[in-house]
Amino acid sequence: MVSERIKIKKNVDLDLLTTLGIGGKANYFFLVGTVSDLSKLLKETGPRPYILGNGSNLLIKDGLIKKPVIKLVGKFGQVRKKGNVLEVGSSILLSFLIKYSLKEGLGGLENLAGIPASIGGMLVCGASSFQANIFDYLKEVEVMDFKGKLYKIKKDEINYGYRYSSLSGRIVVGASFSFPGNKSKSKEKIKNIIQKRIALQDFSLPSCGSVFKNPSQAAAGNLIEQVGLKGKRRGGLKISDKHANFIVNLGKGSFQDADYLIQNTKDIVYRKKGIVLEEEIQRWS
Ligand SMILES: Cc1cc2nc3c(=O)[nH]c(=O)nc-3n(C[C@H](O)[C@H](O)[C@H](O)COP(=O)(O)OP(=O)(O)OC[C@H]3O[C@@H](n4cnc5c(N)ncnc54)[C@H](O)[C@@H]3O)c2cc1C
Known part of the structure; x- marks a missing residue:
């Protein structure tokens, strides 16, 4: 029951x-x-x-x-403060955590500002931006395996890198971070990062952020633009005119449209550039 x-x-x-x-x-x-x-x-x-x-x-x-x-x-949406350590439930949104930590005189998350994600999702996906990583100030995470067993993992026991984390395959239920004191410039830094993000990324329409990981040779968005796919439409979806690694939903986009655009992009980039694009997004079927 x-x-x-x-x-x-x-x-x-x-x-x-x-x-x-x-x-x-x-x-x-x-x-x-x-x-x-x-x-x-x-x-x-x-x-x-x-x-x-x-x-x-x-x-x-x-x-x-x-x-x-x-x-x-x-309870997965709660935060507790112990000195400069924040114990954070995994469903807390980054935007909330940034506001909360600023209010509590703590900084450290400025360069991630604007990622529309939960802390659990960020730790599992290995989220990062502007040279900052969600793991930077992490102390440890609390995870549950799919059999229902709860345990803690210290930061140095986790492998993580660009859009990768060994936490995947487990459920992140909470995390504790030890943040540095909030420097007086934190608010200004956040404003600058958000402005940079708005200038670079497409926030005008629904998207799932970057579709592909950046291969070692070049930014995926540049490669997609160079092969002439910027603005390409399929049904209700389009490769963004602003950031070619974003697919935006014009209103009635379907999974099939997205799948077509993704496969077509991979094929053309491989044919014209000899580079294999790997998906950053996760698929549920
Ligand atoms: C406009 C926009 C901008 C973005 N910019 C960036 C960026 O700058 N840098 C970046 O790294 N990413 C970026 N992203 C991508 C995205 O925000 C990140 O990948 C983020 O980490 C996903 O978190 P989420 O909570 O939304 O996870 P979801 O999308 O809900 O889930 C993603 C995966 O994580 C798993 N998951 C989620 N929560 C948990 C949990 N508690 N325990 C176990 N597994 C879990 C899900 O099962 C799924 O496999 C952007 C996305 C958008 C839409």
């Missing part, structure tokens, strides 16, 4: 829960608010579930998603 505290919903529209605005319906969608409920649920659900963060790195297929989807809420 699933705990009464866990909310179960049927046929939840996942397009509304992703920043790209694409995705079918979750057959079973669980809202789980505590570690003990999560552990119980994992012991009871059959197939390994999907964990939804803020949906900003996801391409979800249309139609029915049969695997259960779990969204962490309640």
Whole structure:
């Protein structure tokens, strides 16, 4: 019997829960608010579930998603301060954490400002920007395996790099960070980073950020632009006119449109440049 505290919903529209605005319906969608409920649920659900963060790195297929989807809420959204250490629930959004830490006189996350993600999602995806990494001030994470066992992992036990983290394959439930004191210039730095981001990236339409990882030879966006694909349309989607590594949803984009644009881009970049593009986004099917 699933705990009464866990909310179960049927046929939840996942397009509304992703920043790209694409995705079918979750057959079973669980809202789980505590570690003990999560552990119980994992012991009871059959197939390994999907964990939804803020949906900003996801391409979800249309139609029915049969695997259960779990969204962490309640206690997973709490922050506790102990000196300059913040203990953070994994569903906390980066934007909230930045505001909170500034208010508490702590800095360190400035260069990541504007990434529309949860802390759990960032740790699993190895998020970084402008020479800063979500792991920079991490002390340790609390994770649960898919059998419901909870344990802590220290930063030096984690492998991470550009869009990669060895935490993937586990559920991040919380993390503690030891942040430096907030330098008086933090607010100004955040403003500059947001301005830089707006100048470089396309925030005018829904997207899932960069679709491809940057290969060692060049930025993926430059390669896509050089092969003439900037602005290419397919159905309701388009390769952004502003940042060619972004695919933007003009309103009615489908998974098929996205899949076509991604495959076509890979094919053309490989044919014309001899470079294999690897997807940064994660796919759910
Ligand atoms: C406009 C825009 C700009 C972006 N800019 C950047 C950038 O500058 N740098 C960058 O690195 N990324 C960027 N991204 C991509 C994205 O924000 C990151 O990949 C982010 O880490 C995804 O976090 P999320 O909470 O949205 O995760 P989701 O998209 O919800 O999930 C992504 C993956 O993480 C898993 N996951 C999520 N939460 C957990 C958890 N608690 N435990 C275990 N697994 C979990 C999911 O199952 C999924 O596999 C951008 C995206 C957008 C839309």
